[in-house]
Amino acid sequence: MYQPMPMPQINITILKGEKGDRGERGLQGKFGKTGSIGARGHVGPKGQKGTMGAPGDRCKNHYAAFSVGRKKPLHSNDYYQTLIFDMEFVNLYSHFNMFTGKFYCYVPGIYFFSLNVHTWNQKETYLHIMKNDAEVVILYAQVSDRSIMQSQSLMLELQEQDEVWVRLFKGERENAIFSDEFDTYITFSGYLIKHNAEP
Numbered sequence: 093m094y095q096p097m098p099m100p101q102i103n104i105t106i107l108k109g110e111k112g113d114r115g116e117r118g119l120q121g122k123f124g125k126t127g128s129i130g131a132r133g134h135v136g137p138k139g140q141k142g143t144m145g146a147p148g149d150r151c152k153n154h155y156a157a158f159s160v161g162r163k164k165p166l167h168s169n170d171y172y173q174t175l176i177f178d179m180e181f182v183n184l185y186s187h188f189n190m191f192t193g194k195f196y197c198y199v200p201g202i203y204f205f206s207l208n209v210h211t212w213n214q215k216e217t218y219l220h221i222m223k224n225d226a227e228v229v230i231l232y233a234q235v236s237d238r239s240i241m242q243s244q245s246l247m248l249e250l251q252e253q254d255e256v257w258v259r260l261f262k263g264e265r266e267n268a269i270f271s272d273e274f275d276t277y278i279t280f281s282g283y284l285i286k287h288n289a290e291p
Contacts, residue, residue: 154290156199157283158188161276165212167268168260175219175258175269179276188282194257197250201287206245207231207258210277212270213239218261219269223248227259239270241277247285256282 161179176193188195197203209231211217217233221244231244248256258280261267271277 154199154201154287155184155284156187156197156203157182157184158195159183159279159281160188160190161280162278163271163273163276165269165271166260167215167266168262171262173260175260175278175280177278177280181279182281192257194255195282197252197254197256199284199287200251201290202247202249202285203256203282204245204247204285205256205282206243206280208241208243208277208279210241210270211236211239212268213237215268216265217242217269218267219244220259220261221246222255222257222259223250224255235265 159181160177160183161181162175162177163179166173166175174193177190180188180190183190185198187198205221207219207221209217209219211233214235214237216235217231219231220227221229221231228248229244229246231242233240233242250256260269269278
């Protein structure tokens with residue numbers, strides 16, 4: 093009869109070798125999910141006062157507008173007359189001088205102007221809108237047996253210190269515009285459309 097022979101027991105810890113060299117670094121793994129935002133930290137200490145900055149540009153307004161009226165009629169046949177107004181509807185920053193009857197440009201740019209008058213029957217109506225001392229446009233109505241409203245408008249490019257005003261022309265015929273103390277028939281208006289500082 094066969095009888096197995098007993099195998100001897102081997103202590104593996106005795107056979108363990110020395111520690112090997114460190115291997116090369118492996119490839120980078122995938123990024124993990126973004127974590128939640130942490131709590132806000134404490135307020136840090138107050139910093140030192142900074143140095144003073146460079147001075148800024150001088151502040152300028154970029155608006156100009158006026159609208160004035162006249163309740164008195166005006167006649168002229170011997171000499172030119174500046175049209176003076178006695179009512180202020182709008183006079184932003186007082187750029188329109190009520191004593192001289194002239195708009196003074198303080199903000200260079202492109203302006204729109206409008207003049208409205210009422211003619212006088214059997215009389216000529218002859219005015220100019222003036223820029224400084226030059227006639228720019230005319231408002232004219234021939235002698236008629238009817239009195240009607242007449243208007244003139246234009247745009248002008250103005251430089252600082254330019255003046256815009258209305259002049260009653262002298263002529264061979266009696267030149268007049270009508271108005272009365274009850275209603276306002278004569279108006280002159282202007283406003284800035286684009287100032288020169290804009291691109």
